[in-house]
Every structure is written in C-alpha cells, then in structure tokens.
Amino acid sequence: MGRLDRCYNIADLRDVARRRLPKGVFEYLDKGTEDQISLSGNRRRLDETKLLNRVLVDVSDVRLDANILGQSAAMPLVIAPTGIAGLTWHEGEFELAKAAAAAGVPFTLATGSNTPMEKVAQESGARAWFQLYMWREKELSYDLVRRAAGAGFEALVWTVDIGHGANREHNLRNGFATPYRFNARSAVDMLTHPEWLLTVMGRYMLGGGMPEHVNYPEQFRTSITQGGEKKGAPKTKAMRADKVSWEDVDRLRDIWPGKLIIKGIMRVDDAQRAVEHGADAIVVSNHGGRNMDSAPATIAVLPGIVAAVGDRTEVIVDSGVRRGSDIVKCLALGAKAVLTGRATLYGTAAGGQAGAEKALSILKNEMRRTMAYVGVQRPRDINNDIIWRGD
DSSP states (O other), X not given: OOTGGGOOSHHHHHHHHHHHSOHHHHHHHHOOSTTSHHHHHHHHHHHHOOBOOOOSSOOTTOOOOEEETTEEESSSEEEOOOTTHHHHSTTHHHHHHHHHHHHTOOEEEXXXXXXXXXXXXXXXXXXXXXXXXXXXXXXXXXXXXXXXXXXXXXXXXXXXXXXXXOXXXXXXXXXXXXXXXXXXXXXXXXXXXXXXXXXXXXHHHHTXXXXXXXXXXXXXXXXXXXXXXXXXXXXXXXXXXXXXXHHHHHHHHHHOOSEEEEEEEOXXXXXXXXXXXXXXXXXEOOGGGTSOTTOOOHHHHHHHHHHHXXXXXXXXXXXXXXXXXXXXXXXXXXXXXXXXXXHHHHHHHHHHHHHHHHHHHHHHHHHHHHHHHXXXXXXXXXXXXXXXXXX
C-alpha cells in the first residue's frame, strides 16, 4: 500500500509533504508571515462558518461542473500560482499542470516557477493561466506578457498585493532566503531528507544544474543560488514594482488578448476600480496569509465585494481552502470559484502528479458530499441560505 493510499484528506498529504521535504522548503510553502495571524485567521473563519443541511430533497444527481471565465470546468476550482512547486518535486509545476488537466480544472503558472511556460502551456494539456509580478522596469513585464500570449495562455493573473515584500522570519531562520545560500543548517536539512535530495535536486543537477527562474526576464534568469542579475548583463532597476497604478491595468488590458484577472483585492473600492478598468475577474485574496499579517480572512470581506461587483465581473476567492466543504462555503458567500494553492502543493510534494490528483480528488469528493447534505445538485444552485447565521 503506497503512501498516497494512506492519505484520506489534505492534512494527511501535508504530513507526507512535511516528512519528505527539508524543513526550509516545507515551511516556505506551509507558513505565512510574522506571527501567522492572517494565516490562522483564514482557517479560523472558514471553520467558524457553518452550513445548514436540507433534508428530503433529491440529491441523486450531484454534479460539480461549473463555468469559469466562459469555459466549462469539472469543478469550481483553479490551481493557484505557487512558485515553490519546482522545489517540492522535479518540475513540480508541470506535474501540477498535468494533474489539473486530468481533473478538468485550470492551472496557474507562477512567474517564479522553474519550468518553461511554453512547456506548461503546450504540453500539459491544462487550461493554462499565467501569473504576473510587475517589474519596476515595466517593459520587461510587458515582454513577459507577450511571451505568455504567444505560448497560448488563456488568462493573465496580475498579483497586485506585494507591497515591499513579506517579512517571513521563518525563512531567515531556516536559511531559506533568495538567493539560496548553503550553510551548515541547510546542508544538514537536505542530507537528512535523502529522497528529496536525490529525486529533486539530484535530477536538476543531472539535467544541467540548479533550477532556474526560467520565466524571468533574460537578465534575471539565474539559478536559485544566484539571484539578482546575470553576470555581464546590462544593469536594470530592481525587480518588483513598487510604483504602480490603475493605468497599468489599462496597459495590460491593451496588450493582453485573453482574460485579465486582478489578484489581491480586499476592498470594495479596489474591486470597483478593477471592474472599471476592464478586469474580467478579480481574486479576493490575502496571499494565503503570506504577506500582510494584519489582513482579515478573505471570506470575511468576500460578501461585501460580491454585493458591489458580482454582477459585473467574476469574483474568485482564495486563502485557506483545505476541504471540499470550504469550497461550498465560498460559493455560498458569493464566489464563482476558488483558487487553492497549498492543498494541491502538499499533494505534489507527496507524490508529483499522482499526489496532486489525489488532492483534487479528495476536494471533489468532499464537495460532492457537502452539496448533498445542503440539498443542492449543482454549484450554480448554491446560495447563502445554506449559511447558518446563529441565533
């Protein structure tokens, strides 16, 4: 009996991932920022949201199929961008994308991934979305956007909630910084996880060297142990723009031919402006609790945002989804779909494509069971009358 066969929920997959990965890699994907307040708040608010079961109704034909950005999906879920995927499994992004294709849901490739975007878009079979971070030298970002369009990506997801970066103290303690620096602690960490060392780092080294940020602009396309700019490359301003505006949305709208999604919305007025500037969808997101530790839970702000713009754009939500019942709760509060990052990443870390497929299967079965309890047979029929409001 394989280890995936002994995984009955996402928490089980997380346990396998924790044992298999070096501590630095695991905590990078698993933890949030600072005191973990936002991270724990996402889960606490989902746990506190209760559903009312409905009885004596027909639930003989529960189906999860949904429409996301005008196309059908097997369930109202999209795999979120996770830049660490390539360190949890060899070419982990490609494994995730293949799992998404097999499950019939879209996959979002992170800017900081280690697998070429062309391979993901053209060989995985998935509905491929591309996630963008804006560089200070914005023309570099526009070149990346054009490259993604040429590769055939369906949607562009601009992540806008990055500010001045995150204060992830655990990464510093674990020696897991950018660029990655080998030291006594990290060496012991890797050597005590020989399976990961051989099957992930070993395969990268046999294939030509340390994994690189292959989708970065050319001058930044260095290995994870180098960081910064290539030696001899023309000097540019630093990466990650900290001077952006809604005019940048207009510019992306002009050059991007597909669906445009703004990720990181937590305010009603920002949601309204995103719609005014042509966003096809927004993602209500606090970055999975990984950026600002004082951020509220996403499902706490979701209903207000849906009330303001839900009839004019597709509202997607992320942060904290670990159960199929969480997806039902998000839909009941007005979301059209959810993004999930850690849940499928735990699966990838546990077993590559098979592990990611296991995670998606778990969420799908849990969602179907929850829908039957609350008395609905289609995601489109889920509404807020299933939410228990208390006394």
